[in-house]
Every structure is written in C-alpha cells, then in structure tokens.
Amino acid sequence: MVSSRPLAVSRINKEAFMKVILLLDSRGFGGIESHVMQLAFGLKAHRQAVEVWLLKDYGRHPLSNKLQQQGITMDHVNGGIRALYRKLATQTDAIVHSHGYKAGIASRLVCKILSIRCFSTFHAGERGRGKMAIYQWLDEHTAGLATSVFAVSQPIKLRLPANCELVNNFIHLPPWPMQLGHEVAFVGRLSDEKAPHRLLSMAQALPECHYAFYGDGPLLSHLRPAAPENVSFYGQQTNMEARWKNIQVLIICSRQEGLPMVAIEAMARGIIVIAFELGALANLIDDGINGWLVAGQNPADLTLKLHAWRQLSTPQQARMRQQARHKVAQTFSDSAVIPQLLRRYHAAF
Template identity: 45%
Template sequence: MATLKKKIWIVLDSRGFGGIESHVEQLALGLSSARTDVTVVFLNQYGEHPIQKRLLYHGLDCQILDGRIVSLWQAIRKDMPDVIHTHGYKAGILARPIAKMMGITCASTFHSGEVKEGKMKFYDWVDRHTAFLANQVYAVSTPVLESIPCPAKLANNFVNVEDSEASNGDQIAFVGRLSKEKAPERFVHLAKRFPHLEFHVYGDGPMLKSLEKSAPQNLTFHGAQSDMRKVWNLIGLLVIPSRAEGLPMSSLEAMARGIPVAAFNVGALGQLIEHNHNGWLLEQGDMNGLVEVIHQWRNSDVVQRAEWRMRAISTIKKDYSAEAVVPQLLKAYATAAK
C-alpha cells in the first residue's frame, strides 16, 4: 500500500527577493526532491513575486492570500497541511497560533540577527517571544540563536547543488540588500581603492541613492535581480563586508558555483569559510585585509583559482547542500509530530 506524501506548507510574507526568499526557494526544491507535497504560501499579494515563476516552473504549488488572518485561518483549515514552516516575522506571528490551535506541527526559522528600529523592533520582539508556540524553532547562526528566548536549534542554510553550474566569471561583486547591516558603503570604499578594476553591485535598498552619489566610475549598480542564476556565472569573487549576518544565502550560492567569498567574521560565516582555503575570513572592519585579499585574488594563477573553486564547492556539498540538510529536517518534522 502506497504511503501518502507528507503535506508541507512554507509560509512567508514577501515583497521582493532576498536571503529569506532564496532560502525558501531552496527549501521548497529540496523538500520536493525528497518526495513531499510542498506548497509555498505568500500571505499577501504585492504583485508578481520573483520566485513564483521559478517555483511553478519546477512544478511546485503556490498560494497567494490577501493578508488577512481570517484568510490564513480558512486556507489552513481547508488544506490541513501536516507541517507548517514559517519564515519571517509576520508569517511566524500569524501562523504559529493557528497551527497550535489546529494541532498542526509547526516549525519556524529565524534568519535575522541585526538590531531592529522603529516598528520593526516591536514586530521582531513579538516574533521572538511567540516562537515557543512552534514545535521546532531554528536559527541560521549562533548570534540569531542567542536572540531567541525559547529552546531553539542551529540549522544550516543550504542550496541545491544540482542547479548550480560552476562560474567562469571574473567580476568582483556585492550581492544583497543595500542597508546598514550589510555595509555596502565599505564595498564602495574598496572600489575607490582599485580604480583600474571593475566592481559590481547586485541589489537594492534604502542606501541606494546615497551610495550612487558617492560611487566611483568603476562601480556599476545593477539593481535587484529577479533571477541571480543569470548573474552568478559573471562573478569571480564575492565580497561580504557586513556588520551583521546570519548565514547569508549569497555566500552559499556563490561557493556552490566555485566562487570564493571574502567576508568579515560575522554570524555563521566563520563556520562556512576557512581563511585562505575556500575563501577569506577577516576581522570585523578590516578593510586593509580586504584590499590584500583582492590583490591576492587578482594576482593568482589558474591553478590557485581552481583549488579555491574546488574547495568551496566541496564545502557546500558536504555540509550545506539539500542532500545533507533536508533529511535531517524531515526527521525533525517527524519527531515534532510525535
């Protein structure tokens, strides 16, 4: 007799594409490859979502609600998933109590560790202090884990390596949201230090206009990308100069394609990157160290670059691939249900 597929909902509230959205895409594809019935549920409609087309292309179901808690309640009661996995503060705050009342296994992943301001500070507090309603709580880095006031587990972000073609590009790039915690102005400073090299920024955010005003001519802003798969093949070195991080999806996606990463030691990057082995890990704010890394990378030969490339790919396959992480996640879902 055939066993019924486990029905899993991945719930988020999203307007664009960033680390959480990239994680959700990889999670949905990974769970689907493990023969589960996956639906990605967007709490509100903000226009066509960047990852929706890609999910549909892979045969995954998507639901888009109208932002009201009653609509979420009705959709859950109608579909009755076995597991609801939330991402982001709004999804967690709304879906956890509903799952609790309906007796549905619920998991929540926390991605962000930076200090919030204004309304976001309040929402972030509520999100963390209602996390106990979930059966399983995950954090993508140790600093994020330490900010959750209930029992939680460290869980690796991951990527599907089968979809990751090795890059043959040579761009020096920043990929991510242009906001204070990501410190994109440090990348602008690097570009000024190397006027003979081309630097590229892929992303959007509140700092865009101020960055454009101070940017040198050798720095190009490409804006947010709806499909980074078309971009990764152009990149040879990824720079992550952040002040705060969890475990950024950009680092995993880059390394899965053999692109070494130069980053400051924040969040879980110290667990991912081994200095001068599969990338470069520097003390927070060590801009001179980043300058030296760019010199080293630019002056390296084909053999050395091939070694960095293979080590980066090997790191991802071993500990940060869907094949390594998804079976553990499914086991945790089953344990929570019991």
C-alpha cells in the first residue's frame, strides 16, 4: 500500500520524462473515468505535464469540459494498435499510464515495441462474461509487458499473473458540506454485477426512508416498475457535484468490487457508506466507526445497518461523518497518493 509521505521534489530527476499520457477507452463517465480525472488533476497540481488520450472518439465526452477547465489536453487516437503506434512514436519523451482493458492491452504492446515506459492500473473487481471475459483474460495475461502494474484492491492483485503493487484510489478533498442530505442512494451502473435491485428490497423493508438511484443501465426497465413510492430515479449523471448534497447514506450492494471511487467521493463529503465487505472496502471503511460493512450478500443485513445509523444521536452521526472524511484525507486523498505515483514513474528511469 502506498504511504502518505510528502513528495521530495528536489530528489526527482525532472528530465527523465516530459509528459504523462493517461490512456483509456471510454464513452461515458464512471469509476475509471473519475479516477483518471482525479489523477490528471493531481499530476497537474504537482506541476507534472499530463494529457488524457481516448482510444476512440465517440463524440463529446463528459470528461472534456472538466479537463478543459483545468487546462488539460484531451486527445483521441482514433484507431487501433497501428494508430496508437503512429501517435506514440512521436512521444518518446512521455510515459503512458493505461486504465481499462482495451487501453491496457493496446498500450503495453505498442510501448514494448517503442521502448516507452508503460504503467497499467487494474480497477475492475467484477468478472466479465462472454467477450468481456476474453478481454479481461488478455488484459491480465499481458500485464507483465508493463513497466509497472498497479491494482486498487488485494483480490485484483492476487489474480494478476504479474508483479503488482497495491495503490489506493484517491480524490481531491471537496469542501465540507453545509448540510446533510436525506436520501439513501445507489450511485452507479444499473447492471447485474452491481445488484441495484437490493436497494429496492431495502426500500420495502425500511419505507420511512427515501431512496434514490443515480445511474442508468440495462436493469432500469426492470427496476422502475418494481419500485415503491419512496424510490426516485435520476438517471445517468455526468457531474454528481450538484447531487451529493442530497445524499445522507450511500449503499454499495454489488456482487463484486475493487475499491469503488464513489465510496471515497461520498465519505470525503461526510456521507456514510453502508457496503458489503468486498474488494478493498475494508481498507476504507472501519465498521461502526466511519461507516458500516456487511459480511455476506444479504440485503437484510444492509437494512439492519441503515436502521442502526438512524438510531444514532445527532452528535454520534456527526462524529461518524467526520471520521469518514478524516479516513479519506489521511489515506485516500491526492496529497497522499500522487507523490507516491510520481516516485513510481521516476523510479522506472
């Protein structure tokens, strides 16, 4: 696990490389995109030149405005491995850091040929099916071609057939919210591996709460007709900033997870996370101290934790919310993680 010692800027050879290229294949905004955005912002804040490249141009991307506002270039490869080769051949003073399976496979092959340092972060805790499973196998079994490999949780690290280092997901700490929201929320893709129907079970078991879905996906058409009156659907969000203030409790009810960015983002704002004990969530959540963890996969146990939260006094709730933010600031913030990533980059030269 990376430490939180401050960056010794004077000891870094800034001539080793000129630019970090963050590479991914994406058309929407989710956990990986949030991670890449936070990494780009953090590198720029540490005076490291950085660009974000997309393998394909799917049209206007949710990241583009956010990056542009920070003066960070977003570019497109617009092709496969050959197009990436041609584009990277002009970037011999750069290093590449890939995120996601398509970008990982392509960048490691090309960077190996061009002798460009390549780093890959593995994010996905869930296992794919069909074509996705083939991509994941290729991604994992070409990981050894990278200069360095990072994983955001121990289970992900253990399944990779290459030397791998744990690295925390992270965010830039937002301002402390002036108010506490009222919603019990699910934030993410409405797909089978995220098991969003479990929030409906909670809504039926504890109807005095108001529940909210922020996200879209193939299960939306099944969830909406089955939802009781105390459930709202707000659709896909390209920017959660305006929504966080409405949320009091975040529910993570997935079948599998790595270290979800949404949990860190919520806790940094004093939002209590109630989650199944998956992936690296136990490194983030101290049960009963700064949130709640549930062993197993029974939604009824999530409801019991929600009830326990509601039974706390106002001072007890305030203390737990402060503890949640403190944990993020201490271990999962950009000031804790970015300096360590910079050291890993420079150690490759």
